[in-house]
Amino acid sequence: MSLIMVAEDTEQIRDLLKDFLESRGHQVVTVNDGVEASLKAQEWKPDLIISDIMMPHAYGTTAYATLQESPVTASIPVIFVTAVALDKAIQVVPQSPKVRLLAKPIDFGLLESAIKELLPTA
Numbered sequence: 566m567s568l569i570m571v572a573e574d575t576e577q578i579r580d581l582l583k584d585f586l587e588s589r590g591h592q593v594v595t596v597n598d599g600v601e602a603s604l605k606a607q608e609w610k611p612d613l614i615i616s617d618i619m620m621p622h623a624y625g626t627t628a629y630a631t632l633q634e635s636p637v638t639a640s641i642p643v644i645f646v647t648a649v650a651l652d653k654a655i656q657v658v659p660q661s662p663k664v665r666l667l668a669k670p671i672d673f674g675l676l677e678s679a680i681k682e683l684l685p686t687a
Contacts, residue, residue, distance in 0.1 A: 566589070566590040566591045566592070567591050567592070567611075567612035567613060567684050567686075568591070568592045568593075568594065568609065568610075568611045568612050568613075569586050569591045569592070569593050569594075569611055569612065569613045569614070569615060569680075570593075570594050570595070570596065570602065570605065570606060570609060570611040570613070570614045570615070571583060571586070571593060571594070571595045571596070571614075571615050571616075572595075572596045572597075572598070572599065572601070572602035572614060572615070572616040572617060572620065572625060572628065573595070573597075573615075573616070573617045573620070573646075574597050574598055574617060574620045574621055575617070578617075578646075578669070578671075579595050579597075581671075582615060582671070583595055585673055585676070586615075589677070589680075594609055594611065597620070597621075598620045598621045598622040598623065599616075599620045599621075599622055599623030599624055599625055599627050599628035600622040600623045600628070601622075602614065602616060602620075602623075602625070602628040602632075603623065603628045603631040603632060606628075606632055606638045606641065607635060607637055607638060610637060610638070610641075611641060612641070612684055613641065613642050613643070613644070613680065613683055613684055614632075614641055614642070614643045614644070615643075615644045615646060615676075616628065616629070616643055616644070616645055616646070617645075617646055617647065618645050618646070618647040618649060618654060618657065618658070619647065619648075619649065624657075625643075625645055626645070626657050626658060626659065629643055629645075629659060629664075630659075633659075640663070641663075642663035642664070642665075642683035642684070643663065643664050643665075644664075644665045644666075644667060644676070644679050644680070644683070645658050645664065645665070645666045645667070646666075646667050646668075646669055646671055647666070647667075647668065647669060648668075648669040651666065651668050654666055654668075663683060665679040665682070665683065667679065
């Protein structure tokens with residue numbers, strides 16, 4: 566299947582996402598913050614990134630902006646997940662056909678649908 570990077574600072578959520586994605590046949594790598602997401606995405610070149618918005622050192626949206634500057638990572642789709650109210654989060658999340666926004670607690674049905682939209686071969 567696909568290589569998916571999960572960028573999430575809360576260990577329980579990170580582990581839950583990893584277990585869910587692996588149960589669907591994906592390979593999963595994880596990072597704990599936005600800076601690590603920016604660096605490791607260059608190295609790992611994942612097919613998809615699932616990222617929390619508010620993380621230490623750099624927000625997920627900041628990491629996304631950094632990834633857009635590199636031809637290696639600019640085309641990677643991103644699903645942002647957040648505990649912030651969606652009407653507020655939508656103001657900071659980039660509007661792009663390759664970006665989705667989901668609320669926490671995560672609805673795994675919606676997550677699976679977003680993955681299928683962004684990775685049609687998944």
